[in-house]
Amino acid sequence: MLQVNFLRDNKERVLEGLEKRNFKQPELVEEAISADDNRKKFQFELDQNLSEMNKISKEIGMLMAQGNKEGAESAKSKTAQFKENSQTLQIQLKEAEARLQEILYLIPNIPYEKVIGGNGADDNENIFQSHAVEGLGEGAIPHWDLAKKYNLIDFELGVKIAGAGFPVYFGKGARLQRALVQYFLDKNVEAGYLEVNPPHVVNEASGYGTGQLPDKEGQMYYSEEDKLYLIPTAEVPVTNLYRDVLLEEKDLPVKNTAFSQCYRREAGSYGAHVRGLNRLHQFEKVEIVRIEKPENSYAALEGMVKHVESLLQDLELPYRILRLCGGDTSFAAAMTYDFEVWSAAQEKWLEVSSVSNFETFQATRLKCRYKTEGKSQFVHTLNGSAMALPRIMAALLENNQTEEGIRIPKKIAEYAKFDMIS
Known part of the structure; x- marks a missing residue:
């Protein structure tokens, strides 16, 4: 705010x-x-x-x-x-x-000076791209067909149990999902982030604290009887750990990581672009959150970008980094970098991570300050996906398909305990 x-x-x-x-x-x-x-x-x-x-x-x-x-x-x-x-x-x-x-509460954050104007995704700046990309050619199978062929994910069974957007993972699909979560958490901890296991529901004050309310109320699942919201990301409960907290300067930076299920209604989302794992109502994500002194926050943001980039390099996926224009930047963020991976069978880019600096926008809502030279001032908060799993899984399946089966990147194979799905 x-x-x-x-x-x-x-x-x-x-x-x-x-x-x-x-x-x-x-x-x-x-x-x-x-x-x-x-x-x-x-x-x-x-x-x-x-x-x-x-x-x-x-x-x-x-x-x-x-x-x-x-x-x-x-x-x-x-x-x-x-x-x-x-x-x-x-x-x-x-x-x-x-x-x-x-x-x-109705006024969004002010974009950082490097952020350009623009109407939406088409105006975002392409900062870096790892590879020239192309499709796999005739006969390439999209991930939803690969998932069915190798009995990895059942989308129809999820519809029976809950509805569209709630897939069920089986066998090596479930193990690959678990391996990715563990790998991301371990890499985050190695980078100095303290692992946190937060609640997956939050109260209204927490939603307002990080800016989901009133901006995204229609996208969140809500229990009227308990007055609780299912979290859209672990950012919400983890950042709210520091609501109404006065930190000591020596305690900064704060670096947390958390794995959680994420729940999003995605109202109005339908059509081919949401097929398979492209957009879900429930999905798994590993998050990183930082609380910084204002003068250090943009250096911290660049550090988070480098960290997420290293994860994608380990996954051996073609990726690009975008700096979002003003028209595509979220309500609470001052500047955001998006990471996208290339889906070779679908022949399109899929967003897998957003890394943002909110400056003091969340901190003023949270009343999160730090004490310096006998005075208190608001901190800067940052967060990023490290990483969101559904589209990572989709790209891994599609980009690594061979005549023998689906090859698993070496770093993940060490966690999954298999290097091929066949």
Whole structure:
């Protein structure tokens, strides 16, 4: 969440940033400033009213001490009106604070200076591509057919049990999935990330803390009776570990990694582009989260990009790195790099990781600060997929198919305990 003082002091910069995003409600910036002016007015009037009440209270004490009961009673009658005014002003102040908060929740983060404007995915910058890519030619089989041929994944059985987007993994499919999870976790731990096993449900405060609410409410599964949301990513519970926490400077950076199931309604998603593992309602993902001092966060972001890149190199998959334009950057992020792998049978790029710096946007919602030189200031939060499994699995199956079967990359074969699916 952007702070209202930041909006007030940097209005031109904020509006330029929102224009990069193609944000349709730039007037909310002025509305937030106006709401804050309103809040300040009620606060000032309440403070003045309470000050007058205190003065009269002292006056009553002095009059009573002097034996002037008539004067004391007269003064008491004044306090009744001030008390009534205070109650009214407190209600008005609370409403003004709520209105300000409501507006601030609707304003997205401001893109980092390196982020270009743009309307969507077609305008993203291709920063790096590992290989020239091409299809496998005639006879190449997409992963959903490979999964059926080798009895790795059953999509229809998942439909019977839960619905579309909930596949069932069998045999070497399940073992390969488990091997990938373990490999990613181990590599993250080797890179200095502390493994965390968080809850897979969160409360409303946690959703607001990381920016899923109110922006992505329609994409999250929700239990009305318990008032809990199924997590769309481990980023949400892991980052919320630090909600309302004051960290010591010596404790930074914080580096966590977590494996979780992820649940996304993906409302409105249908058609050939979501077939097989391309888009699921439940999938497995390993996440990395960092909490950094502001001056170190962009160096940390580049370090996370290098780390995710090393994972893809171990998987021996063709990949590319994109820096998202303003129109494709998520609500809470200041800058995001996407990683995509080449799906040789489908002949298209599949997103497998996003690595983002949120600067102070999440931290202000979370009230996560660190203490430096006797003062406290907001941290910067970052997160990334390291990695999301469904499309990794799809690319591994498609790109490594041979006449003998599906070859498993050496690094993963060591975990899976097999090097060929046949």
